[in-house]
Amino acid sequence: MAEQFQASARRWLYTTNHKDIGILYIITSLFLFAAAGVLAITMRTQLSTPDNSILNANVYNQFVTVHGLLMIFWVLSPLAFGFANFIIPLEIGCRDLAFPRLNSMSYWFFLFSGVMMILSFFFGAAPDLGWTLYSPQTAAQFSPSIGLNLGAGALILMVVSITMSSINFLVTMFKMRAPGLKLRYMSVFPWAILVTIFMMLYAFPSFLAAVVLLYVDRAFGTVYFSSIQGGSLLWDNVFWFFGHPEVYIVLFPAIGVIADIIPTFARRPLYGSKYVIGALIAAALISFVVWGHHMFVTGIGIASTKLYTVTTIAVSLPFDVIVISLIETLGFAKLRLKAPALFALGAVANFIVGGITGVFLASVALDYALRGTYFVVAHFHYIMVGASIIGLIAGLYYWFPKITGRMYDEKMAKVHFVLSMIGFQILYFPMFLLLDMPRRIVTYSPQTDWGLLNLTATLGGFIFGGAQLLLFYNLYRSSRVGPPSGPNPWDAWTLEWALPSPPPPHDFDVIPTFSTDGTIRFGSSAGLPNGSDHSKEIGYPNGSSIGSNSSLHLEGLSPWPILMAFAAFIFFLGLTIGKPANPQPVSYEPFWPLIADGVILGVISLFGYSREKFTVHEDVHVESWPFKQVPNMKLGIWTFLGAEVIFFGVLIGSYFFVRTNDAAWPPAGTLFEIRNGFAMTLVLLTSSLTAIMALASARAGNRSGLIASLGGTLVLGAAFLYIKAGEWFSLGSSGIFQNYSLPATSYFITTGTHGVHVFAGMCMTVYLLANAIKGKYVNGDQTTLEHFGLYWHFVDIVWVFLFPLFYLI
Amino acid sequence: MNTNYLYLLVFAALIGETDVEVNLRSIFQAENVFVTVLLGIAGTKAILIAMYYQHLRYEPKSLSTWVIIGLVIASLLMGLSFVQLHVGHP
Numbered sequence: 036m037a038e039q040f041q042a043s044a045r046r047w048l049y050t051t052n053h054k055d056i057g058i059l060y061i062i063t064s065l066f067l068f069a070a071a072g073v074l075a076i077t078m079r080t081q082l083s084t085p086d087n088s089i090l091n092a093n094v095y096n097q098f099v100t101v102h103g104l105l106m107i108f109w110v111l112s113p114l115a116f117g118f119a120n121f122i123i124p125l126e127i128g129c130r131d132l133a134f135p136r137l138n139s140m141s142y143w144f145f146l147f148s149g150v151m152m153i154l155s156f157f158f159g160a161a162p163d164l165g166w167t168l169y170s171p172q173t174a175a176q177f178s179p180s181i182g183l184n185l186g187a188g189a190l191i192l193m194v195v196s197i198t199m200s201s202i203n204f205l206v207t208m209f210k211m212r213a214p215g216l217k218l219r220y221m222s223v224f225p226w227a228i229l230v231t232i233f234m235m236l237y238a239f240p241s242f243l244a245a246v247v248l249l250y251v252d253r254a255f256g257t258v259y260f261s262s263i264q265g266g267s268l269l270w271d272n273v274f275w276f277f278g279h280p281e282v283y284i285v286l287f288p289a290i291g292v293i294a295d296i297i298p299t300f301a302r303r304p305l306y307g308s309k310y311v312i313g314a315l316i317a318a319a320l321i322s323f324v325v326w327g328h329h330m331f332v333t334g335i336g337i338a339s340t341k342l343y344t345v346t347t348i349a350v351s352l353p354f355d356v357i358v359i360s361l362i363e364t365l366g367f368a369k370l371r372l373k374a375p376a377l378f379a380l381g382a383v384a385n386f387i388v389g390g391i392t393g394v395f396l397a398s399v400a401l402d403y404a405l406r407g408t409y410f411v412v413a414h415f416h417y418i419m420v421g422a423s424i425i426g427l428i429a430g431l432y433y434w435f436p437k438i439t440g441r442m443y444d445e446k447m448a449k450v451h452f453v454l455s456m457i458g459f460q461i462l463y464f465p466m467f468l469l470l471d472m473p474r475r476i477v478t479y480s481p482q483t484d485w486g487l488l489n490l491t492a493t494l495g496g497f498i499f500g501g502a503q504l505l506l507f508y509n510l511y512r513s514s515r516v517g518p519p520s521g522p523n524p525w526d527a528w529t530l531e532w533a534l535p536s537p538p539p540p541h542d543f544d545v546i547p548t549f550s551t552d553g554t555i556r557f558g559s560s561a562g563l564p565n566g567s568d569h570s571k572e573i574g575y576p577n578g579s580s581i582g583s584n585s586s587l588h589l590e591g592l593s594p595w596p597i598l599m600a601f602a603a604f605i606f607f608l609g610l611t612i613g614k615p616a617n618p619q620p621v622s623y624e625p626f627w628p629l630i631a632d633g634v635i636l637g638v639i640s641l642f643g644y645s646r647e648k649f650t651v652h653e654d655v656h657v658e659s660w661p662f663k664q665v666p667n668m669k670l671g672i673w674t675f676l677g678a679e680v681i682f683f684g685v686l687i688g689s690y691f692f693v694r695t696n697d698a699a700w701p702p703a704g705t706l707f708e709i710r711n712g713f714a715m716t717l718v719l720l721t722s723s724l725t726a727i728m729a730l731a732s733a734r735a736g737n738r739s740g741l742i743a744s745l746g747g748t749l750v751l752g753a754a755f756l757y758i759k760a761g762e763w764f765s766l767g768s769s770g771i772f773q774n775y776s777l778p779a780t781s782y783f784i785t786t787g788t789h790g791v792h793v794f795a796g797m798c799m800t801v802y803l804l805a806n807a808i809k810g811k812y813v814n815g816d817q818t819t820l821e822h823f824g825l826y827w828h829f830v831d832i833v834w835v836f837l838f839p840l841f842y843l844i
Numbered sequence: 845m846n847t848n849y850l851y852l853l854v855f856a857a858l859i860g861e862t863d864v865e866v867n868l869r870s871i872f873q874a875e876n877v878f879v880t881v882l883l884g885i886a887g888t889k890a891i892l893i894a895m896y897y898q899h900l901r902y903e904p905k906s907l908s909t910w911v912i913i914g915l916v917i918a919s920l921l922m923g924l925s926f927v928q929l930h931v932g933h934p
Binding site for chain 1: 875889920
């Protein structure tokens with residue numbers, strides 16, 4: 036018994052298998068769905084009658100904020116990525132994601148970030164300013180509780196998790212598709228995930244930069260958001276640049292699920308599927324130029340409001356294509372009204388209402404009237420809950436048999452659907468009528484006529500919330516005692532249904548091949564298209580238990596991802612739970628023992644991670660357009676650097692923003708000495724030369740040249756940081772610290788962030804140098820050196836821009 | 845050309861451009877022109893590093909396109925924020 040428990044604990048804590056990680060994501064996000072739901076029900080109870088006092092304003096604000104943050108970041112996307120983890124490799128015909136240990140680390144970062152967010156309730160107060168964290172209310176002087184620091188730390192960890200996931204999925208989907216599976220043959224769900232990841236990759240670094248700037252403002256007294264030149268408008272830009280794509284990030288996976296489900300249950304192919312995919316891509320691209328419509332009331336100028344009105348209306352058009360396509364698919368179909376189909380149809384109906392009411396808000400005049408009212412609350416809940424959550428619940432029922440090998444209780448699922456849809460409409464439709472009720476207020480006076488509508492909404496909230504208990508019970512019970520589902524209970528057409536339910540740990544005995552006519556072949560035995568039971572044909576072990584441990588699976592265990600995530604968690608805990616050090620301006624003293632523990636554990640984990648023998652095979656006989664000649668790891672590094680471009684782009688953009696908004700900026704050479712900047716530039720450029728010479732030496736088999744070049748890179752990196760530190764101390768001795776002025780703030784934070792990158796590069800150089808001394812790299816494999824170079828030269832490129840911006844203009 | 849010479853040539857160009865940057869103020873007095881030229885030079889330095897030290901010149905075009913997409917999106921944020929601040933205000 037104890038041995039069984041030990042084996043099970045080892046499996047779930049150390050797993051790197053995509054299906055296990057998918058299940059972990061799904062279960063965790065459902066728990067957090069329940070937690071965020073309890074917060075919502077409590078808020079609705081508070082608002083059910085006028086002058087209610089169940090919650091005081093302080094607690095109510097915390098509930099509003101944490102409810103929003105949890106639902107958006109820790110429920111919607113993780114639930115979708117639970118499906119993506121489990122289903123995408125099965126659907127595109129590969130055995131796991133490109134970087135299994137990174138996938139495991141993504142999950143544990145996500146889990147610990149959620150723990151940190153919930154912990155914020157126990158440290159003074161949780162974040163209490165709404166999920167948009169509008170500045171300057173988030174400034175330390177207005178929100179001195181360290182709960183907000185914890186919230187910022189949680190968000191940073193969460194973005195790190197998402198960035199790792201994005202890189203992993205992009206490389207997997209571009210580089211590891213089964214032979215013959217061209218991008219254009221992928222079904223809509225993988226496409227929706229691919230487009231979602233694209234948006235995540237480029238939107239989340241902006242959010243990361245925003246939260247980092249918020250954190251340094253709070254912790255170190257910098258003045259990005261408390262200055263007039265930066266302030267609320269700077270926050271609005273960096274937040275909403277991420278925030279609007281985020282709406283589609285949480286919506287697209289649900290659209291993908293729906294677009295896989297409706298054709299399956301209508302027994303017709305998706306009408307105009309290529310147009311649907313085109314519409315997803317178009318909406319994703321346009322989503323990066325619509326963020327200003329969240330800022331119509333901030334005085335952004337006529338030209339901007341016109342532009343954002345046009346782009347906002349434009350972004351609604353691709354969704355029309357998607358909805359029309361789904362409706363056309365249903366035309367004359369003999370629809371099988373099983374639970375997944377019902378929830379998918381319900382999600383489409385809700386999406387139409389939520390989408391149309393969103394177009395209203397593209398109008399500047401209407402936005403002025405409706406902004407900050409319950410109309411907006413109703414609109415985005417029709418999208419977030421009505422379309423996304425309901426759509427993802429459709430996915431839960433749809434893939435439940437594949438994940439567990441058992442059927443859920445169909446009758447209970449249908450009751451769940453009816454109660455959910457009725458409860459949802461009673462909950463949210465009255466909010467459209469509360470046109471004049473401000474959102475986020477804790478109570479209201481009896482003189483308003485809002486009482487009846489609020490009471491109705493609360494009743495709907497209880498019906499909707501209660502209905503979800505049926506979902507949890509159904510899933511829990513059916514996973515234990517539900518009847519066996521067989522491999523393909525829906526007669527579905529995508530590849531995952533050709534495998535047993537649940538699939539074996541290694542997924543495929545033989546990697547399938549896709550033919551242009553839609554036929555899927557396994558090895559020499561021809562599979563039949565469109566829902567035939569391939570598994571019997573090729574002899575998969577039907578009925579294998581989800582808890583089984585094959586040797587293939589056990590090979591994939593690694594303790595380092597969870598340890599690295601835990602190290603990051605306690606490091607950020609140390610950074611964020613320190614006591615206030617200064618009352619004015621408020622700043623915080625970090626809790627150094629925890630930080631030290633985090634660093635030590637992080638170094639040990641990193642060392643273990645790098646020493647662990649964990650082989651991931653790169654299959655060459657796969658479909659990998661458009662990156663056929665680019666190895667997986669190199670594509671991963673370039674993708675990571677793409678995210679870094681956005682991160683530094685936002686830091687530099689913020690500098691531009693405050694700089695061009697400030698007429699009294701000190702001229703070049705008065706605050707930061709040009710000769711220091713010039714010297715650092717020379718040093719860093721030379722280090723780039725030595726880094727490339729290290730690679731050239733290794734390729735030429737020149738060991739001493741390699742060691743000398745790497746040593747040179749290390750010394751030059753140290754010299755760069757030495758000059759930088761000298762400059763910082765010199766400024767400090769003149770009384771110029773990060774909180775001195777906006778020029779000082781932007782200088783210390785931007786060059787400091789760059790300095791951290793240089794330091795990270797130096798740590799890598801030490802590792803490479805140690806290996807080079809042992810004789811590595813000169814006899815064949817230089818890829819690690821090459822990958823290091825990509826990073827180091829990128830850091831150099833960033834400085835190439837920082838030098839003129841901070842020292843010459 | 846021997847790749848080591850190429851790397852040295854690129855390095856010389858980078859140092860030369862840096863020298864030009866430092867001495868540019870005496871040529872361009874107008875602030876807008878000065879900043880534009882300065883950022884243009886920084887851009888060419890970045891391109892040189894990416895093309896020859898990061899070997900983007902020898903990689904498939906798809907990879908370069910991938911990198912450019914990131915740059916375009918970052919530029920959109922900066923460009924449109926700038927428009928908000930400085931264009932169309934009475």
